[in-house]
Amino acid sequence: QSALTQPASVSGSPGQSITISCTGTSSDVGSYNLVSWYQLHPGKAPKLMIYEASKRPSGISNRFSGSKSGNTASLTISGLQAEDEADYYCCSYAVSSTVIFGGGTKLTVL
Amino acid sequence: QVQLQQSGPGLVKPSQTLSLTCAISGDSVSSNSTVWSWIRQSPSRGLEWLGRTYYRSKWYNDYAVSVKSRITINPDTSKNQFSLQLNSVTPEDTAVYYCARGNYAFAIWGQGTMVMVSS
Numbered sequence: 001q002s003a004l005t006q007p008a009s010v011s012g013s014p015g016q017s018i019t020i021s022c023t024g025t026s027s028d029v030g031s032y033n034l035v036s037w038y039q040l041h042p043g044k045a046p047k048l049m050i051y052e053a054s055k056r057p058s059g060i061s062n063r064f065s066g067s068k069s070g071n072t073a074s075l076t077i078s079g080l081q082a083e084d085e086a087d088y089y090c091c092s093y094a095v096s097s098t099v100i101f102g103g104g105t106k107l108t109v110l
Numbered sequence: 111q112v113q114l115q116q117s118g119p120g121l122v123k124p125s126q127t128l129s130l131t132c133a134i135s136g137d138s139v140s141s142n143s144t145v146w147s148w149i150r151q152s153p154s155r156g157l158e159w160l161g162r163t164y165y166r167s168k169w170y171n172d173y174a175v176s177v178k179s180r181i182t183i184n185p186d187t188s189k190n191q192f193s194l195q196l197n198s199v200t201p202e203d204t205a206v207y208y209c210a211r212g213n214y215a216f217a218i219w220g221q222g223t224m225v226m227v228s229s
Binding site: 103 | 147151156157158159162172174175208213214215216217219220221222
């Protein structure tokens with residue numbers, strides 16, 4: 001199984017919106033609505049931001065939204081803030097009851 | 111409030127076995143509705159799911175293909191915890207290891223254990 005494909009880096013200015021894509025195959029993203037997104041700050045455990053492609057856990061800002069179409073899922077962050085600067089990983093349930101992560105995207109807030 | 115507390119050595123010699131434990135508070139390792147997973151993070155590989163254990167009238171395990179021949183995840187009902195054993199480690203297994211609650215979405219994580227494989 002290969003990792004899901006994410007852009008290595010994205011950037012945006014405070015207040016702007018950015019979107020991070022996550023491309024998989026018909027064996028993972030395309031077959032299940034079970035995509036999740038994680039925010040990683042250095043030295044901290046990953047934080048769940050989106051689950052089941054578009055649902056937000058309690059306490060997560062509505063500036064974060066998720067969607068999925070075909071084999072590609074997306075995370076959109078609107079109204080960028082300095083604290084959003086972090087690494088973001090997508091994750092999908094996959095065939096044979098396994099789980100696969102993306103390669104990660106570094107978000108820089110300019 | 112569910113919390114996961116990890117323990118285990120931070121240094122393992124090549125070819126030896128990496129062993130970590132994740133103690134659960136606020137939930138049960140034997141819950142019929144919960145899944146317990148191990149995930150690792152390294153600069154070269156990013157996040158990598160390693161496997162899971164869960165109880166549905168009997169115990170089940172699923173493992174990532176990349177480590178399937180070397181990994182064992184075991185529940186310990188007497189201590190309400192679960193463990194990770196990874197055999198025949200190499201420097202490529204150097205990573206931060208996390209335990210987490212969840213099957214395909216992981217909302218609760220342990221604090222992470224940095225494990226270095228080095229002689």
